[in-house]
Amino acid sequence: MPFQYLPVMAQNSAPKPPRVLVTPTNPAWCPIKKPLSESRVALLSSAALRLAHQEPFIPREDFSYRRVPSDPSAGELIIDHHSGIGRVPKQDPEIVFPRTALASLQRRGVVGNLAPFHFSFMGGLRDHGKIENELAQAIANDLKQARVDLALLVPY
Amino acid sequence: MIGTAHDIMSKVTPPRAVFVDHPVGRTFGPPHDRVRNEAVLARALQELPKFTRPNEIRDPGFQWSIDGSRAWEDELLAEMRNEAKG
Numbered sequence: 001m002p003f004q005y006l007p008v009m010a011q012n013s014a015p016k017p018p019r020v021l022v023t024p025t026n027p028a029w030c031p032i033k034k035p036l037s038e039s040r041v042a043l044l045s046s047a048a049l050r051l052a053h054q055e056p057f058i059p060r061e062d063f064s065y066r067r068v069p070s071d072p073s074a075g076e077l078i079i080d081h082h083s084g085i086g087r088v089p090k091q092d093p094e095i096v097f098p099r100t101a102l103a104s105l106q107r108r109g110v111v112g113n114l115a116p117f118h119f120s121f122m123g124g125l126r127d128h129g130k131i132e133n134e135l136a137q138a139i140a141n142d143l144k145q146a147r148v149d150l151a152l153l154v155p156y
Numbered sequence: 157m158i159g160t161a162h163d164i165m166s167k168v169t170p171p172r173a174v175f176v177d178h179p180v181g182r183t184f185g186p187p188h189d190r191v192r193n194e195a196v197l198a199r200a201l202q203e204l205p206k207f208t209r210p211n212e213i214r215d216p217g218f219q220w221s222i223d224g225s226r227a228w229e230d231e232l233l234a235e236m237r238n239e240a241k242g
Contacts, residue, residue: 002162002177003229008236021167029171029210036201084239085181092187101184101194110198150204153157153170154183 022128032150034112039149041106042070042115044139045097046123047089047156048080056080057122063135067117067142072100081123081156089156096156115146123156158183158200162213169211174200176218179232 010018048057050066057064057080068077077093079086089096099118105111119139125131143151157170160180165173176183176196185192196218203214220228 002175003179003232004163005161005180006163006167008233012236012239021164023167023169027171027210032204032207036204083181085235087235088187089181094190094193095182095184095187098184098193098197100190101197104190104194105198105201110201155157155159155161155164156181 019124019126020128024132026132034149036111036150037109038112040113040115040147041102041111041150041152042143042146042148043097043099043102043118044151044153045118045120045156046081046153047086047093047096047120048122049093049097049120050078050080051075052078060122061125061127062122063125063127063130065119065121065135065139068097068099068120070099070103070114070116070118072103079156083124083156086156096154098154102152112149115143115148117142117146119143158197162215165213171210172204172207173211173213174203175213175215176200177215178218178220179228182220 013019048062049068050057051068052075054066059082077097079090079093094100102111103114106114119142121135157165157173158176159165159173160176160178160183162175165175178185184196199216203216206214
């Protein structure tokens, strides 16, 4: 049986009520039109991740996002997310944001090509309406503009 | 989505989800293990053409420990409890 996170999170948030989980208002199922080897791929991360010279995220209710270059040589990654589980991934953000692995798969022809940018935002935000109607819409527009076929979300 | 929290993924219904049975915050393996990072990503992506319906969670059988030990769960629990205290 997989590890159960929700009971631990509920205990951790006590005496405040546990975090409310919601499903999106609009279903997001899209057919896959191309094989992976012909697809343009972008990563999405809720780790509040950025390059050192980019503006830091502000804990905890920051609804902005960062475009992170998909080229692994573009610079060191920083995780701004406040979660205590960040001790390990902050040593090596690639374990939650596999930018180097994805670039390698692209070189090997497993993945067609990479979007110029990946995207990161703050996970754990509580205003679900604002996430769905503002943050997600803005990122979706960027993904569309970059002609991304596959957006790969890695929750933090 | 590629995620480690099966119980959360089953509640928030991402359109396609691949479950990685690793501790949260180590989705693609231990720090600085590029071979494993790439292996996990490649294996997860192989699931893509197998999805047939919305909100499916596919489990390719990832294991954190080679021997299948789940001792990591106690360590993670301690880490999460310390987080709450901090």
